[in-house]
Amino acid sequence: xxxxxxxxxxxxxxxxxxxxxxxxxxxxxxxxxxxxxxxxxxxxxxxxxxxxxxxxxxxxxxxxxxxxxxxxxxxxxxxxxxxxxxxxxxxxxxxxxxxxxxxxxxxxxxxxxxxxxxxxxxxxxxxxxxxxxxxxxxxxxxxxxxxxxxxxxxxxxxxxxxxxxxxxxxxxxxxxxxxxxxxxxxxxxxxxxxxxxxxxxxxxxxxxxxxxxxxxxxxxxxxxxxxxxxxxxxxxxxxxxxxxxxxxxxxxxxxxxxxxxxxxxxxxxxxxxxxxxxxxxxxxxxxxxxxxxxxxxxxxxxxxxxxxxxxxxxxxxxxxxxxxxxxxxxxxxxxxxxxxxxxxxxxxxxx
Numbered sequence: 001x002x003x004x005x006x007x008x009x010x011x012x013x014x015x016x017x018x019x020x021x022x023x024x025x026x027x028x029x030x031x032x033x034x035x036x037x038x039x040x041x042x043x044x045x046x047x048x049x050x051x052x053x054x055x056x057x058x059x060x061x062x063x064x065x066x067x068x069x070x071x072x073x074x075x076x077x078x079x080x081x082x083x084x085x086x087x088x089x090x091x092x093x094x095x096x097x098x099x100x101x102x103x104x105x106x107x108x109x110x111x112x113x114x115x116x117x118x119x120x121x122x123x124x125x126x127x128x129x130x131x132x133x134x135x136x137x138x139x140x141x142x143x144x145x146x147x148x149x150x151x152x153x154x155x156x157x158x159x160x161x162x163x164x165x166x167x168x169x170x171x172x173x174x175x176x177x178x179x180x181x182x183x184x185x186x187x188x189x190x191x192x193x194x195x196x197x198x199x200x201x202x203x204x205x206x207x208x209x210x211x212x213x214x215x216x217x218x219x220x221x222x223x224x225x226x227x228x229x230x231x232x233x234x235x236x237x238x239x240x241x242x243x244x245x246x247x248x249x250x251x252x253x254x255x256x257x258x259x260x261x262x263x264x265x266x267x268x269x270x271x272x273x274x275x276x277x278x279x280x281x282x283x284x285x286x287x288x289x290x291x292x293x294x295x296x297x298x299x300x301x302x303x304x305x306x307x308x309x310x311x312x313x314x315x316x317x318x319x320x321x322x323x324x325x326x327x328x329x330x331x332x333x334x335x336x337x338x339x340x341x342x343x344x345x346x347x348x349x350x351x
Contacts, residue, residue: 005182007064008190012198015060019202023052027206027213046212048096049203050219054089056199057226058082064191077120077188081229084116088153088225092217109221110150116229117146123232127241127316149228152250155257156224157217162280163209164294169301170223171200173249176305177230180245180312184238192230196223209290241316244323245308251323252300255330256280263338279334282341300330 026049061082091108094100122145127133136144160166178193180186200223206212215223231246247254256279264270264277276285283293304326311322342348 002182004185004187004190008178008182008187008194011060011064011191011195012201014063015056015195015198016202017056018059019052019056019199020205021052021202022055023049023203023206023213026051047214047216048093048218049207049213050089050092050215050217050222052203052206053196053199053215053219054086054222056202057085057195057222060195060198061191064195074188077233078191080116080120081188081192081226081233084112084120084229085222085225087112089218089222092157092219092221096216096218109153110146113146113149113153114142117142117149117232120229120232121236122146123148123235123243126243128320129317130240130315133240145232148232148247149225151254151257152228152231153221153224155250155253156227157220158257159253159278159280160215160220161278162284162293163211163290164204164207165280165290165297166215166220166223167200167204167207168294168298169250169253170227171197171204172298172301172305173227174200176249176308177227177234179309180234180238180242181230183309183312184234184242186234186237189230189234189238192226192233196226196230209294211290239313241319242312244316244319245312248304248308248323248326251304251326251330252297255327256334259331259334279337282338282346285346286341286344300333 027046061078088109091100091105091112095105122138122141124136124138124141125133126136156166156170159169174193174195174197176193178190178197181189181191181193203215203219207215227250231249235243235246260278261270264275269275276282280293280297283296284290307322307326311318
């Protein structure tokens with residue numbers, strides 16, 4: 001095990017301890033989330049527990065700066081990622097406290113994402129095989145990278161609606177990002193991935209069913225920002241074809257959101273308004289417990305991250321095939337979940 005591996009993996013425990021401690025403090029001081037017609041919980045529960053995730057992540061990265069590595073991380077790139085994630089988390093915390101208008105929230109998000117991708121390095125090369133690739137114009141690379149970040153951040157936000165669900169999707173993704181960062185000598189991805197995974201592990205102790213606290217938008221937007229930015233860094237600096245593996249890490253969340261939007265659009269119900277038609281919500285409405293639903297997504301996220309790691313050093317075309325096959329498999333599972341819910345008497349719409 002090299003220095004980068006030991007340093008990155010060693011961040012998990014301190015991140016988890018800090019994540020648990022700060023989340024525990026937040027239980028008694030957080031704003032209450034009162035259930036409504038679209039909620040998956042039945043009693044008022046503290047939210048904004050995501051500040052524990054933020055605290056655990058920041059402690060880990062502070063410790064990472066003292067760890068010797070054979071491939072020194074780009075300090076400026078790390079600072080950019082931290083600032084971006086903190087701004088996203090701050091936006092989420094503000095929304096938790098003040099319930100910002102949706103248009104204002106999305107406008108701030110789009111501007112922040114655009115600025116981050118502009119000052120960071122967007123993906124400029126798309127490989128299809130070892131010899132076939134497309135070099136993107138800067139504007140196209142900028143817009144494509146920004147769109148990816150926007151989708152990942154919002155998908156994470158939309159899917160954080162059940163006890164343990166944020167951890168179920170993002171913990172395996174963080175580990176996958178960290179492992180591939182080690183394999184491909186990209187310290188930024190290694191540190192970000194394992195720091196996030198550790199912080200989520202500490203938070204999970206108080207968020208698993210029955211949850212004592214929710215992450216709130218501060219947690220979901222922060223996690224989405226870290227995964228998206230860390231993934232972009234790995235796609236730019238990692239092995240050829242890694243760009244196909246980053247969506248694979250977050251496939252259960254992104255796939256659920258995109259398929260649900262498509263399903264609602266085909267039924268003439270396309271809207272970004274809150275609803276209860278995501279696959280995990282259909283499971284809950286069919287009587288499946290929060291814990292079982294989160295476990296199902298955790299298994300899916302672990303399988304996707306494991307597949308990404310398994311093909312990380314393989315040919316470019318193998319990585320593309322892995323993403324396509326995983327996406328097809330998830331699509332089948334998604335529609336089978338809906339069919340199961342309908343068979344249990346769940347209505348096909350829930351606004």
